[in-house]
Amino acid sequence: MTSANGETLIGRAAFIDDDGSPHTPGWLASTIAHERNIHIGQLYAVNPVDSGNNWANKGGGYHVNEIQAYDFEIRNASRFGISETELQTVIGRRNAAYDLIAIYPFYTARISSTAGSTGNNYWILPGCRRDRGTCIRRYRHAC
Numbered sequence: 515m516t517s518a519n520g521e522t523l524i525g526r527a528a529f530i531d532d533d534g535s536p537h538t539p540g541w542l543a544s545t546i547a548h549e550r551n552i553h554i555g556q557l558y559a560v561n562p563v564d565s566g567n568n569w570a571n572k573g574g575g576y577h578v579n580e581i582q583a584y585d586f587e588i589r590n591a592s593r594f595g596i597s598e599t600e601l602q603t604v605i606g607r608r609n610a611a612y613d614l615i616a617i618y619p620f621y622t623a624r625i626s627s628t629a630g631s632t633g634n635n636y637w638i639l640p641g642c643r644r645d646r647g648t649c650i651r652r653y654r655h656a657c
């Protein structure tokens with residue numbers, strides 16, 4: 515996991531599956547990329563409209579952050595060398611995150627339901643940003 519201060523913790527789940535079996539080295543690479551390439555990128559992103567970041571800590575914005583990271587992992591699965599089982603796990607997590615944004619038309623209009631798809635707009639609503647602490651009223655419907 516990645517914290518708002520930019521630190522990343524790579525824990526047991528990056529090495530060992532829930533059933534106790536070892537993951538592939540590709541799974542570790544994919545996990546690091548999920549955290550460093552995408553979540554750190556979200557933390558330091560500069561929105562072209564208002565210069566804010568793209569890091570959320572809850573609600574729709576949080577799930578959009580995760581969808582972006584999972585899509586990246588899915589598109590790069592062969593490069594990282596994750597197994598087919600691991601790929602299906604990532605796809606399952608992506609689909610679960612997508613289900614959680616179904617109540618936010620703002621996001622479903624901009625993000626495909628297809629796991630690993632390209633062309634999605636992952637910018638979150640400003641009120642969903644971590645640095646806001648809590649959602650401001652006019653964005654409450656989406657985060």
Ligand SMILES: [Zn+2]
Nearest residue numbers: 548553580583
């Ligand atoms: Zn994540």
